[in-house]
Amino acid sequence: MTAPAASVKVDRRSLRTQLMLRDALADALNDGEDLTRVTVAGLTDKAGLTRRTFYTHFKDIPDFVEQVESNILAAIRERIDAVVATDLTSLYENIDELEPAPGSVELLSYLKRNGRIIGALLGPGGDLAFAQRICAIACEAVEGRMKTGIFPGALGTFFNYYLSYVVSAEIGIVQRWFATGLVESPETMARLMTVIAFVRPGDLYGKPIDINVPEYGMKLLGLNVRAPRTAQTDTREDIDG
Incomplete structure (x- = not known):
């Protein structure tokens, strides 16, 4: 049984969001930022996402x-x-x-x-x-x-x-x-x-x-x-x- 099209779309969107956040974290650390100082606001700004989107997937940094x-x-x-x-x-x-x-x-x-x-x-x-x-x-x-x-x-x-x-x-x-x-x-x-x-x-x-x-x-x-x-x-x- 195949997954509904809407479910596949949500999964792809979720994966894309997580990859964007991961790339933003890599950029922050490679730019000299320390992991202990990374914030949700800073990360979502780099990723072009909202904090609400972040908290949909994760509790905190x-x-x-x-x-x-x-x-x-x-x-x-x-x-x-x-x-x-x-x-x-x-x-x-x-x-x-x-x-x-x-x-x-x-x-x-x-x-x-x-x-x-x-x-x-x-x-x-x-x-x-x-x-x-x-x-x-x-x-x-x-x-x-x-x-x-x-x-x-x-x-x-x-x-x-x-x-x-x-x-x-x-x-x-x-x-x-x-x-x-x-x-x-x-x-x-x-x-x-x-x-x-x-x-x-x-x-x-x-x-x-x-x-x-x-x-x-x-x-x-x-x-x-x-x-x-x-x-x-x-x-x-x-x-x-």
């Missing part, structure tokens, strides 16, 4: 920003899932053929298509928590896949920090891409990001280091590291004695 970010994050999560669905064997084959990881071009193309608002939210006047939310959904999406077939010695604390390191590094590359004006194509960035996760510092100097990660992880878990004592960690006995 935080609600509006939350809905904008949630829609973006849902789209990003869907595309990240496609990237992490590949296996290491396929990934190595792609690298040998100078091809990006499956799904990565689609993810980066989405980011570039929506670059005005995403770049604004990631920028200095945007939402500091937005990048953290991206990291969180990326970690959640990647964690299960990364643990498949992994050596037990690499799990635990070692793995948790490694996961944070990898995801934060990838997000950092994306932030730099935005900061430099999205000059490179999504295809170029996808190839770069596919390979860069496997690059070790020594590789750049022709002195690669060979670490037995599972063995190192097991040794790390077996360590009983005692934190150095400071004035804040002194016990009552130390003070009284």
Whole structure:
């Protein structure tokens, strides 16, 4: 059963209104305005809409920003899932053929298509928590896949920090891409990001280091590291004695 024509018209009008407000927010942030100072009046003026129209869709600015970010994050999560669905064997084959990881071009193309608002939210006047939310959904999406077939010695604390390191590094590359004006194509960035996760510092100097990660992880878990004592960690006995 198809939706009534009037309903379709309303939905399209609602979508158009939300896109106009989203563009107005991007313009405000890219013009140097801070997110904490964005007002409904200022936003609707930029969008050429009335405040009544705004309140038809949103409670206030935080609600509006939350809905904008949630829609973006849902789209990003869907595309990240496609990237992490590949296996290491396929990934190595792609690298040998100078091809990006499956799904990565689609993810980066989405980011570039929506670059005005995403770049604004990631920028200095945007939402500091937005990048953290991206990291969180990326970690959640990647964690299960990364643990498949992994050596037990690499799990635990070692793995948790490694996961944070990898995801934060990838997000950092994306932030730099935005900061430099999205000059490179999504295809170029996808190839770069596919390979860069496997690059070790020594590789750049022709002195690669060979670490037995599972063995190192097991040794790390077996360590009983005692934190150095400071004035804040002194016990009552130390003070009284």
